[in-house]
Amino acid sequence: MPTDIEHLRNIGIIAHIDAGKTTVTERMLFLSGAKHRVGRVDHGTTDTDDDPEEQERGITIFSACVKFHWGKYDVNLLDTPGHVDFTAEVERCLRVLDGAVVVFSAREGVEAQSETVWRQADKYDVPRIVFINKLDREGANFEAVYNQIGPRLNGKPVAIQLPVGLGPAHTSDPFRGVIDLIDMKFMQFDPATDGKQVTVVEIPDELADDAAMWREQMLDAVYELNDEAMQLAMEEQPVPAEMIRATLREGCLTRKIQPLVCGSALHGIGVQPLLDAVGHYLPSPIDRPPVEGVDPKNHDKTLQRGPSVKEPFCGLVFKILPAKTGDNYWIRVYSGTLKQNSRVQCPNRDKKENIAQLWQIHASKKERDGQIDEVHAGDICCVIGPRFAITGDTVCDTRELVELPSIKFAEAVLSMAIEPESTGDRKKLNEVLEMLKRQDPTFGAVENEETGQTLISGMGELHLEVVQHRLTRDFGMKVKFYKPRVNYRETISKQASVVGQCNRQMGAQQMFARLNVDVSPLDDPSAPVQVFDRLPADTLVPPEMRAAAIEELRERADGGGLIAGFPLTGLRIEATGGEAHEENSDPVAFRIAAGDAFDRALEAATPTLLEPVMRMEITTPEDYMGDIVGDLQQRRAIIAKTDVHGELTTIIAHAPLKELFGYSSAVRSLSQGRAGSSMEPYGYQAAPPEDAESFSY
Structure with a gap:
């Protein structure tokens, strides 16, 4: 039976490292009945972190896909890494997902990688809901995290739940359940059944005022989105629960709001309402706009594929897992039907591909007994058979070609x-x-x-x-x-105009060509090199010679700079004039002249070495602030901002990557293990002159 597309949810769990993504995934699998025992990250028994490296380190490194059922919904869930080194795994998943659950730790709140994954979700217009996790931890602060999401992420969270108590069991008011602000009920989760047994009771009198206040905040957001609800409020009529949910769903799908729920995944508190929220508020494939691509034979012609089995087949390869029996290709099917033992086209490679086998995915493996005959629009599957496609490539019907936008990944640093x-x-x-x-x-x-x-x-x-x-x-x-x-990268620091020439004897033939070239730095030093043909229309250089010169300039730009051959970035190259002889000029001569102009131009424009700079976020107790700032200054860091959150201070700094080897160990040493740090690529800046003498491998 094919999955009803209206009840299909393709979602990702995204967050900063250690916010609890994998634990949330494990609870979802357990509560849905997909597994009979809850896996533990610290025991290395989780389904999605099945690689030995992940189990040893206790972190997610590779994205994993699991499928389960919750009520009337079929859920394809992708668990993603939180560490910035593996941000490509998040990028590739968000490219093919319809919705996301963003997890925040109730103690640490919005962290550096939280901002990164939120921006990635913005980039792909992914609707999301928020789950504030770890409310059972010492120092948990629900309201503080809620208040950070707006200013730091430009989000608009709408709390639809309220925690009852905060902190571990030994405290005076421990976290023990959640209040549903839509139905105004208190939900308790039985620890003896790992949270499977939920008891719904009336809200205790001592919590009624707080619950009423938070419900009013939720309803204010509903009134902004729904005139009918506003009219009911003005008439002092109650707003039906179904109207509230429908309005919140519409606001979530249009990315105007993010419904917010809370709990403790480790203890199974609040995960069932989170699963309900996935069904209520996150989109099905038909709630998302049709994907847009281009005609492979005419890139100026835009084509669309809607989420329907009636459309021609179209899918995107978003992950490849090499295997001895044949590489496993993970494919998101956007339209049509993909059948076993069929042929599809990969327009990116201009190759036909065989679809030998189709499988459902479980974690990073094919699901046992999960071989299937066909996959329909909206679903995700594993394919064995293709040989040519790479990550980000399109596969489509051989008679109805379309090429979807690929996935762009950050460059290695x-x-x-x-x-x-x-x-x-x-x-x-x-x-x-x-x-x-x-x-x-x-x-x-x-x-x-x-x-x-x-x-x-x-x-x-x-x-x-x-x-x-x-x-x-x-x-x-x-x-x-x-x-x-x-x-490193190389660029230039000023504008220059040069003339490149070819004036040499090649056997019995005298070769001649002259090419005028201007180079200038771009505002963004890390931007790709731009090469333009600016030769006047009335120039006497024949078209095939112009083309040869421009092609040579592009190839030389791709080949690296003069300092050490590092990739060139941040400059514009323009061919502005030239001269050819009727008998002694040919494309080879113009290639030689272009190469000569390229070298002269780079040298005249003062080559500059660029070093990668990282954006750092360090969270530390106040006692260690001075030592950490002093150490950062020795590493040529610039402090951009400091924020105080209770007993902890967050430092935002920008520092050269060269100075940050082993920094995570150093910051733990400076703070007796109490400070933490994370970093992500920020950009490039001019490297110190002495670096130019020590970069060769």
Whole structure:
């Protein structure tokens, strides 16, 4: 039986690291009956964190997909990492999801990666609901977190639940349940049944005033969205619960509000109402607009595919897991029907692909006994058979071609040189690295034939450390690893105009070409290089020679800068004039002239080395503030902002990545383990002059 698309929910759990995403997922699986025992992150028994590296570290590294039923709803749930080094996993999931649950810790509140995932959800227009977790922890503060979401994330949370008590069981008023502000009932969750048994009772008198106040705040948001509800309020008539839910749903789908619920996933409190909220407020595939793509043969022609089985098949590859029996392709089906033993087109590669097998996904594996014959619009599945498509590619009906926008990932900021201990291992190492590149779009590997070393690149120290462990533990490779190095960029610091020439003898032929080139820095030093043909229309340079010159400029721009061959960014290159001889000029001569102009222009415009800068967020008790700020200043950091939240102070700083190796250990040492830190790429800035002497690998 195909899933009723109206009752299908494709959702993601997104949050800062340690906010409790995986624990929320485990509770959902348990309460829905998809598993019979609750897995624990600290015991390494969760379904979604099934990789040895995840179980050892107690964090999510790879996104995982699970499917379960809740009432009349079928839910495809993607559990995503919280660590910034693995933000690509969040990016690829949000690209294909219809809705998201954003989890916040009731103690730490809105953190650095919370802002990152919220921005990513904004980027893809993903409706979301909010779950304030860990209300049973020491220092939990529901209202403080609620009040942070608006100013820090530009969100508009609407609380539809209120916690009863805060903190652990040994406190005077421990967290013990939630008040439903729509039905105005007190919900208690039986610990003996791990939260499966829910008792609904009247709100105690001592909590009635608080509940009434928070309900009025919720209704104010409803009145703003629904004139009929406002009219009822003016007539002093009660607003029906179903009208409230329908209005909140509409506000959520249009991203005007975010319904907010709360609880403790670890103790099973509030997760059942969260599941109800997923069904009530998050969109089904038909609540989302049709996807837009282009005609692969004419990129100026826009095409749409709606979430209907009557439309031609169209899907997006959002993850690839290499396997000995055939790579597992995770595909979101946007329209039509995908059938086993069929053929589809991958317009990005201009190749036909075989769909040999279709599977439901459970965690990072094919679900046992989960092989299926067909998948319909709106659903997510695992496909075995394709060979050419990569992450972000479209697969579609061979007769009705469409190419959807791909997934853009951040560039790697850190590299490490590696080499096999024996030449016999080189081929196997290259095969393994190619497999890892297919799996992880932010991982790079380039071999240097002169040194025999391979340069692997990633999003941070933890990312490269995980790759290192996978090479040695999972694949049994004997590899030497060198110290990680920063990925610099090169740009220019001023405008320059030059003339490049080719005036040489090639055998019996005299070759001639002249090309005028202007270069200028862009406002954003990290922006891609722009190359333009500005030769006047009446120039005497023939079209094929102009084209050869522009192509050479583009290739040289892709090849790197003059300082050390690092990628070029942040400059504009314009061919503004040229001269050709009727007999002695040809495309080769203009390529030589363009190359000469390129080198002259970069040198004249003062090449500049750029270093990556990270945005840091450090949360520390006040006692250690001075030591941490002093250490940051020694690392060339600029303090952008400090915020005080109770006993903790949050420092926002920008610092060069080069100075931050081992910083997480350093900050724990400075604070006796009581401070925490996170970082994410912020941009690029001019590197100190002395760095230009020490960047070669």
